[in-house]
Amino acid sequence: MMSFSAARIKGVLSLNQGRSGTLLMTVAVLACMLLSACAVAPGMRMQKPPSIAAQNASASDENASVEAAVPMTDINLALINKLRLDAAKVSDVQTQTLFDSSPAPYRLGPGDVLQITVWDHPELVTALGGQTAANNRPSDPAQGFVIDSNGDVQFPYVGRIHLANIRLDEAQDSLIEHLSKVFVKPQVTVRIASFRSKQVYVDGEVHTPGPQPINDIPMTLLEAISRAGGFTAAADQSRMILVRRGVSYTLDLPKMMDRRENVAKILLRDGDLLRVVSRDDNGSFVMGEVNKPVTAVPMKSGRLTLSDALSQAGSLNTNSADAAQLYVIRGSQNGGVPEVYHLDARSPVAMILANQFELQPKDIVYADGNGLVRFSRVLSLLMPAINAGLTAAIVTK
Template identity: 25%
Template sequence: MPRVAPARLAAALLGALALAGCNLLPAAGPYSAELRNPRTQDADGVGYKLVPVTANVVRVLAQEEAEGLIGTFRNDRKPIPDVKIGIGDVVSVTLFEASSGGLFIPEEAASRDGNFVTLPDQQVDSSGDISVPYAGQVKAAGLRPEQVQNAIVAHLNNRAIEPQAVVTVKDQRSSTVTVLGEVGTPVKFPLTSSGERVLDAISRAGATPSKDYDMFVTLQRGGRDATISFRRLVREPANNIYLQPNDTLYIYARARTYLAFGASGKQGQFAFNDDTVSLSEAIGQAEGLNDGQADPQSVFLFRLEGRETLRRMGVDVSDTTEERVPTIYTVNYREPTGFLLTTKLPMHNKDVVYAANAGSVEITKFLNLVLLGATTAESMAHTDTYLYGPN
């Protein structure tokens, strides 16, 4: 058997180690230098955005989080719904005349109580009209009852004796709100002119959240939608807005979680324990940063962020048309402001927090491998001496 030169073997091991560089060393994730290197950011075609956490970034994210229902629907013209007659509604029409002998009150009916007649209930037809004797087809859809009353009187003025009309909606089928999801009884109910708010609708459906911070309410209106936690809806009366015709409320429960990797005290999946959790609270729940391992200047938050949100931060998003952009926020906990800023940075469901190792940790790993190579070479040298004798 040929003898192996221990010195040559040790040199080969060290050479291989040097050529492999950091990639040969064990690690829980990417090195901070790789994340910050623009040449490696799009190596796999992901095209993520690297965003340092600043006061402006936190302001934009906090503002987006605070919008809620009132933020999305603040431009709606009227807070209390303007309930109008619609196609399919059932209405009742009562006609009055000043004296008997007119179109609706015959002479022989003069002794009865009141000079009026109530027409049979009728449904607003597909053209939006109702039918009134001697007035013909009268437009009703899109109008308030008093407007329909005035239209009927205008049609009858030259024929009846000082006519008056009262229009009443008996069954409102067009201006309704629907409540679906995890509720006691899904319900569809008509709005009234006094106005119903979001919590009024939820109480009608019998929603009974077990963990109100995991219960969410989505309001869909006119092609737009907004979601808010049940706890926040109760806590912030401004978000308990008036409902509008054809609104849909969807109530659902969702256990939100985030992941923590790298040099944090604990790694794994963690559940939100409140309706809002900040990045600093999330790191605290993962038992903070490992004092003997973490680089406090290299804490990263991974998320798919909204394109418009990034644009408001001043991030260049002209190179992508995606609505959700892969984003890595970087935090420097070496600076006191890092702690202050992240108390206001809200976490999202499925976020990933990653704390990179300090450079000294990587040096230690490298030296340990060097020591292992040297020890292996020395052991082989002793083995050679035992088998073949000294040179």
């Protein structure tokens, strides 16, 4: 009887010890999970590219090779000056071919309407047709002689005469020469009643987009914008696109004016397409530890600096952002090798650099989080598992 009781007590004690061991083991495992998880905190995090030795050692690792291929550069005055110089060179090469200081005179073409007057011969006035201008629609040609698709005009006593691709004075001399065979020293006056053979197209952020006819006054860039009603509030004047014969040119109007370049010397030609894009299409993405992740849009001048983008995002989150880890990712949308620029913004003086560093369309501005925030996020993810494990251990006790 005594031996049975002792054996039972011993069994109960061993069972309690096993349950206590299970509880301690559970707590130990959860503690190890917590400590190890701190090294792999959730969320995005920027890292410096590995050293050359690390790159050689991990050449077989695909992720390491991709990370090593992305260069990371610190933002400083030397970098800002270099980027400005490179951008100016590209702009000069593109726009210098568009400047034309000697515009060519207007040449007649199919669709132009001519008003031809032969003085002292009123019988030729009836060739112009009846006076129906009051009933004409805006798309109807003006009263006169229309140059057909072959470039010819049918005129009394002359017949069919080719007047396309010649100047107005040359057309007048040609008519005088032909009429001299019928009349003695004819006095002829030729003027253009309607310009319809040449036009440019203005599209995008202007008040009245559409075709703009080219007349005897050379069509400059500013003249085309003025005829289209001027820019809208959403227009990006720094990245206008001019398409000419399949070649696209990017025009930065504010910078050209800042460099004292005469924009009036940029002449548009027949068939040119001028597109004024919206500032919303050229925004930069601000994300990470900012108060309001947003797509920052350029100013009316088309300029967007890093400080402008941060201002539109409500600045860095002082509770969670690591000001020393501010990055700009560029070139990720066109399939090339992206570039990463790093700025240590812990000092307010660094914002001078941010105010001079100009962003490009589709740049990504990323503010990294600090270590305390990452640790807090680890705890928030692991606490439900820890509580569940402790509860299960207590219940089994």
